[in-house]
Amino acid sequence: MNCQKASELASRQQDQPLSLSKKINLKLHLLMCEHCRNFSKNIEQLSDSMQSFLSGDDSKDQKK
Amino acid sequence: MQSNALSHVESSVMQHFNDVGFMSQLREQMIRFTQTQLRDAEIAEDIVQEALLGAVKNLKAFAGRAAFRSWVFAMLKNKMIDHIRKQGRAPATQSIDAEEFNAKGSWQQEAKPMPWQCPEAGLKQEQFMVILELCLNKLPGNQAQVFMMREFLGLACAEICTEVDITESNLHVLLYRARMNLQKCMANNWLHDDRQATLQKSIKNNLMNTIKKGR
Structure with a gap:
């Protein structure tokens, strides 16, 4: 799996569950690739921060 | 005693509404958010207005600005969803x-x-x-x-x-x-x-x- 594919899957995972094989492939790639790991964390934080903004929880987005 | 409780809630809400700087900032922010969905500025303003009205109608005591803001944004979110479901999109x-x-x-x-x-x-x-x-x-x-x-x-x-x-x-x-x-x-x-x-x-x-x- 290359970085382009991995980042696509990381994004898709925010919206729907991945199949088991895709999930494992993505995990393996993230283990090896710092850049994709950053990408994945950043888009997760994007989502979390929106949610904590809505719920008015100021502390939650500082956790990671 | 109920009227007392209500007036406490009212004054808690009015406290935010009377803060002109905070309110105009909040309103601007809401409009910009709404415009990511609805390009029509007039409709966006209407929806923000409705959300603010909704917040007043559903009176609730607010400890601080952050709590008030997230309440108003929750209202806005519902109004936007309503609008999207009614309208359909291009x-x-x-x-x-x-x-x-x-x-x-x-x-x-x-x-x-x-x-x-x-x-x-x-x-x-x-x-x-x-x-x-x-x-x-x-x-x-x-x-x-x-x-x-x-x-x-x-x-x-x-x-x-x-x-x-x-x-x-x-x-x-x-x-x-x-x-x-x-x-x-x-x-x-x-x-x-x-x-x-x-x-x-x-x-x-x-x-x-x-x-x-x-x-």
């Missing part, structure tokens, strides 16, 4: 490009994602939302619209596809592009601040050293 167009990657599908040097954490302070919610808004406004086409439907309004993929009239794979591409662009834009803005701070620090240190040496 079809979307989107090209798939991936300038971030080389032919092998590896990150281009300048596109490599950086971690977001600012070393110590972290990023306060307020600042985060300011930068996010800035970056949302830069998104091409209807990326901002579908991103906000998904992440802010929390709509399911199937529903977004119906409302925006796109296929599911189209939606994933749009969301992917939106996240990629936001990711880049936000990293640039934070890193920029970060770099500036480091730069200022090193300039200051150099200056101090020069002064010390001079003595």
